[in-house]
Every structure is written in structure tokens, then in C-alpha cells.
Amino acid sequence: MSTRVALIGAGGHGQWHRRVLQRLSDEGRIEVAGFCDRQPVEPPDGVPFFTDHAELLRETKPQVVVICTPPHTHLPIALDVLDSGADLLLEKPPVMSSAEHDRLGAAVAGTGRIVQVGFQALGSAALAELCVAAPAGPIGVSGAWWRPDSYYLRAPWAGRRAIAGRPVLDGALVNPFAHALMQSLVVADGFRPALMELERYRSREIETDDTTFLRLTGEDGRQITAAVTLASQVFIAGEISVGDAVLEYPTDRLRLPGETTSREVPGRAGLLENLLDHRRDSGVPLIAPLDRTRTFTAVAEAVVAAPPPAPIPQSVLRPHPDGGGMVVTGIDELVQRVASTGRLPSECGITWAVDPHRVPIEKGVTHAQAQHR
Ligand SMILES: NC(=O)c1ccc[n+]([C@@H]2O[C@H](COP(=O)([O-])OP(=O)(O)OC[C@H]3O[C@@H](n4cnc5c(N)ncnc54)[C@H](O)[C@@H]3O)[C@@H](O)[C@H]2O)c1
Incomplete structure (x- = not known):
């Protein structure tokens, strides 16, 4: 039936x-x-x-x-x-x-x-292969996309920090790039964040950030540095790098340590299909059970509770050639530099950068989450 x-x-x-x-x-x-x-x-x-x-x-x-x-x-x-x-x-x-x-x-x-x-994105076969290889080292997450100003008109909560006094959840890293953040937490298997350092910026008149730099330091000292923007003329699909390994997460292209080129690893299990299979046979593990997302929630909560984003000065903005809004000059190179070095813009000599917001993060990994792995 x-x-x-x-x-x-x-x-x-x-x-x-x-x-x-x-x-x-x-x-x-x-x-x-x-x-x-x-x-x-x-x-x-x-x-x-x-x-x-x-x-x-x-x-x-x-x-x-x-x-x-x-x-x-x-x-x-x-x-x-x-x-x-x-x-x-x-x-x-x-x-x-x-x-x-x-x-x-x-x-x-x-x-x-x-x-x-x-x-x-947790149903990705490329992600599963990367997790099995388990390369060591700091993790970098980067992505440079373009969203015109009209993107922020699509829903009443888009670009907002609160509606009628109630917090809402939007921002480059916690919404469009949420899959990248979630995947990086899975790659960092067992990661227990202790400190969050955040620089959030906006290139337009919104309440939340469209350009976000985040460094998480784990209890064991391992770091995840994410650098993402929605205001780039040059498109970078998005990468998670760990040591020599690189996963291009939207396209499931993977390069493992020792390999010279990236290759596509096809196959994504659908979440609803997986849920139906799990209901029929509990031996089929769920791809994204609630427990597995606990650290994501703790980080997202800390990001949206941080002080409002700093505006990027007009002097480094220029119109996107297709119209529809402004892009940040050189932002594609900056997100790659931050993700690969682990140094935030304020530590890279960027003139418009502000001091990072630093907060301890609640321990995100539950017992059940540890068991899932
Ligand atoms: N997995 C993904 O890749 C992905 C992509 C985009 C959005 N999302 C998520 O999907 C969800 C919806 O995002 P969206 O951009 O479609 O938002 P939206 O604001 O467009 O809302 C989606 C629909 O929900 C309806 N709605 C609002 N409140 C409701 C209620 N109380 N009862 C019934 N219907 C209600 C709205 O009328 C609208 O049609 C969010 O959680 C978003 O983060 C996920």
C-alpha cells in the first residue's frame, strides 16, 4: 500500500x-x-x-x-x-x-x-566518499554567487532579521549556503565547536548579511573557515577543501588527496525516498536525522544573534553588468583567500573589514549524533 x-x-x-x-x-x-x-x-x-x-x-x-x-x-x-x-x-x-x-x-x-x-546535499555520494577518506587538516568553505536585489523581495522574511519582533533566519551562510556549512560539519566528523569568529557584511540595503566570513574553532583546535557571498560578478560554485582534498559541493565533483584532477561522483539519494525506505526498514539509515543537524542549529543561532552586518563601502561596489544590483570588486578572490588561509578579511589587510564578533559556541554534538556516525 x-x-x-x-x-x-x-x-x-x-x-x-x-x-x-x-x-x-x-x-x-x-x-x-x-x-x-x-x-x-x-x-x-x-x-x-x-x-x-x-x-x-x-x-x-x-x-x-x-x-x-x-x-x-x-x-x-x-x-x-x-x-x-x-x-x-x-x-x-x-x-x-x-x-x-x-x-x-x-x-x-x-x-x-x-x-x-x-x-x-547530505545525500551526496561525493560527500560520502570524502568522509570515508577522512583527510586531516583545517577545512575551508568558499562560494561566490550573484543574487540581484530582487532576490530579497521573494518572501516577507528574505533579508530580514526579525518580523513583528520575532527573529527570522536569513543570511548568506545560514540560508543559500546552508548546505555547504552543514556538509563541512559532517566532513569534520565529531567536530565540537568552541569558538565562533564572524565578520558579516552587506552590499545592499538589507538587514542581514549577503557576504559572510566565519571561523569556527573546535575543542580540539581544528578549524572550519567559511567565506561566502551573494554579491560576486565572478561565479564560484562552491568548494569544501580539507588538506589536499576538494569537494565542489553543488556539482558533486571531488578530488581526493593524491589525485591531480577532480572527477564527478554521481548519485544523490533523495530525502523523501530515504525517509520512506527507513519507515519500511529501520535498517536503512536516515540521511539527515534531526540529531545530525544540532551543531548547524547552534552555529546558525549564533550567526543570526550577532550584531547587524557592516555595510561594504560604495567605493568597492560596482554595478553588475546585467543590472539588478551591485557587486563587490574582487570578492571572488577574497572568499578563496579566506577559505584557503583561514584568515578573516580583517586579518588580510582588507580596508573595509571590521573586527570579528567572537563568541563561545554551545557544545553542539549530542550523544545521539555521535552514535549516528
Ligand atoms: N533545501 C533547499 O535547498 C531549500 C531551498 C529553498 C528554501 N528552502 C527552505 O524551504 C522553506 C520555505 O522557503 P521558501 O523560500 O519557499 O519560503 P516562502 O516564504 O516562500 O514560504 C513557502 C510557502 O509557505 C507558505 N506558508 C507560510 N506560512 C505558512 C503556514 N503557517 N502554514 C502554511 N503555509 C505557510 C507561504 O504562503 C509560501 O507559499 C524554508 O525553510 C527554506 O529555508 C530549502
């Missing part, structure tokens, strides 16, 4: 989930139980639509629910889903804080339900 799956948050990124649901329904693996969204959304023929998630849960009794609403709405909806007896695929970032993470974790334990978090 096919599994009844519902989707809460069917607009925005939910359209990606709609395509996955359609494919799995065509394959006979699932039955789409219903859609829910606060805005009108056209569901496929025969699929009931609700504007209230509690009504959807009551009326359609799904066995699995996908939540794809804005991050600050996740926790109450997720708790209702678990209470209803359904398993959950919860979009990333799962929750807003370590306290929320604990609350959701307690509900998972109390209900015995399953939660998979929407970090689809």
Missing part, C-alpha cells in the same frame, strides 16, 4: 517538493494526501487543499508530512505533525535555536516518530 504524504507550504520552494511528490505518486510509491498553504495554491486534480495545517492533519490523516514553510514557522507546525502521528520531512534550517531543537527532539523521542531534515 502506498504511503499517504501531505505538503505544508506548497508555494515558494514547496514547488520543488511538489515535483518530487508527483514523481513518487506516478511511481505508485505514495498517494498525495493534501496540500496546505496560507496563500492560494493550485493543487493537482483530486488533491484537497487547506489553508490551515491543523485542518489538513485532521481531515487527511497523512502518514508522512513535508513542511516547507518559512523557518520561523517550523517548530509549532512540526510539533502538531508529530502529535498527529505522522513522520516528517522538515525543510532546513529545521528550527531557529538550540532550545527549539531540544523541544523538537523531545517530541520526536516522546512520539517515537521520525524526522528527516531537508539538507539534501
Whole structure:
């Protein structure tokens, strides 16, 4: 019998989930139980639509629910889903804080339900191969993308730090580059962050950062340095480097120590498919169980709680040739330099750089997370 799956948050990124649901329904693996969204959304023929998630849960009794609403709405909806007896695929970032993470974790334990978090890059075969090779040394994460100013008009929480006094979660590293941060934490197997040093910048009139530099120092002294921007004319897909090894994470291209060129490692396991397999056979490990994301949540919470981003001066901005906003001159070289040296912009002689915000990080790795590895 096919599994009844519902989707809460069917607009925005939910359209990606709609395509996955359609494919799995065509394959006979699932039955789409219903859609829910606060805005009108056209569901496929025969699929009931609700504007209230509690009504959807009551009326359609799904066995699995996908939540794809804005991050600050996740926790109450997720708790209702678990209470209803359904398993959950919860979009990333799962929750807003370590306290929320604990609350959701307690509900998972109390209900015995399953939660998979929407970090689809953790299903990458290239990442798995890198983890098996387990190269030593500091980790660098870099990426240089371009998002026009209109990107920040796509959703009410985009580019914001709070709405109606409630914190929301956006920023280059915790949102578009969240997969890179999450992958680097997995590569650093057992990493227990002790100190966060953060320089966050904005190239435009937003509340949050579009250019972010982060250095995490672990209890054992190992460092992860991430340098990412959404204001670059030159595109760098994104790399995680560990010693001689490099993973180009969006494309799953990998170079291991001793290899001279990168090669594609095809294969990404789908998160919903993996959740369905795990429900059928608990011997199939979940790719992104909630516990595995605890350190990510602790770091993201510390990033969004940091002081507001510093504006990058107009003197180093110039219009993107395609229009739509400004780019930061030389930012592609800077993100690569910071990721490869582990030195933040303020330590690289960048004239517009500000002193890093330094905070101790709560110990992020739980017992259950350690067991997962
Ligand atoms: N895994 C990925 O690669 C990836 C990519 C993009 C977005 N996301 C995540 O997906 C989630 C949604 O992001 P988005 O950009 O689509 O946001 P969005 O603001 O566009 O919201 C998505 C939909 O949720 C609906 N919604 C809002 N509150 C609701 C509620 N209480 N009940 C029902 N529906 C509600 C909105 O009307 C909208 O249609 C976020 O957690 C985001 O981080 C993940």
C-alpha cells in the first residue's frame, strides 16, 4: 500500500517538493494526501487543499508530512505533525535555536516518530566518499554567487532579521549556503565547536548579511573557515577543501588527496525516498536525522544573534553588468583567500573589514549524533 504524504507550504520552494511528490505518486510509491498553504495554491486534480495545517492533519490523516514553510514557522507546525502521528520531512534550517531543537527532539523521542531534515546535499555520494577518506587538516568553505536585489523581495522574511519582533533566519551562510556549512560539519566528523569568529557584511540595503566570513574553532583546535557571498560578478560554485582534498559541493565533483584532477561522483539519494525506505526498514539509515543537524542549529543561532552586518563601502561596489544590483570588486578572490588561509578579511589587510564578533559556541554534538556516525 502506498504511503499517504501531505505538503505544508506548497508555494515558494514547496514547488520543488511538489515535483518530487508527483514523481513518487506516478511511481505508485505514495498517494498525495493534501496540500496546505496560507496563500492560494493550485493543487493537482483530486488533491484537497487547506489553508490551515491543523485542518489538513485532521481531515487527511497523512502518514508522512513535508513542511516547507518559512523557518520561523517550523517548530509549532512540526510539533502538531508529530502529535498527529505522522513522520516528517522538515525543510532546513529545521528550527531557529538550540532550545527549539531540544523541544523538537523531545517530541520526536516522546512520539517515537521520525524526522528527516531537508539538507539534501547530505545525500551526496561525493560527500560520502570524502568522509570515508577522512583527510586531516583545517577545512575551508568558499562560494561566490550573484543574487540581484530582487532576490530579497521573494518572501516577507528574505533579508530580514526579525518580523513583528520575532527573529527570522536569513543570511548568506545560514540560508543559500546552508548546505555547504552543514556538509563541512559532517566532513569534520565529531567536530565540537568552541569558538565562533564572524565578520558579516552587506552590499545592499538589507538587514542581514549577503557576504559572510566565519571561523569556527573546535575543542580540539581544528578549524572550519567559511567565506561566502551573494554579491560576486565572478561565479564560484562552491568548494569544501580539507588538506589536499576538494569537494565542489553543488556539482558533486571531488578530488581526493593524491589525485591531480577532480572527477564527478554521481548519485544523490533523495530525502523523501530515504525517509520512506527507513519507515519500511529501520535498517536503512536516515540521511539527515534531526540529531545530525544540532551543531548547524547552534552555529546558525549564533550567526543570526550577532550584531547587524557592516555595510561594504560604495567605493568597492560596482554595478553588475546585467543590472539588478551591485557587486563587490574582487570578492571572488577574497572568499578563496579566506577559505584557503583561514584568515578573516580583517586579518588580510582588507580596508573595509571590521573586527570579528567572537563568541563561545554551545557544545553542539549530542550523544545521539555521535552514535549516528
Ligand atoms: N533545501 C533547499 O535547498 C531549500 C531551498 C529553498 C528554501 N528552502 C527552505 O524551504 C522553506 C520555505 O522557503 P521558501 O523560500 O519557499 O519560503 P516562502 O516564504 O516562500 O514560504 C513557502 C510557502 O509557505 C507558505 N506558508 C507560510 N506560512 C505558512 C503556514 N503557517 N502554514 C502554511 N503555509 C505557510 C507561504 O504562503 C509560501 O507559499 C524554508 O525553510 C527554506 O529555508 C530549502
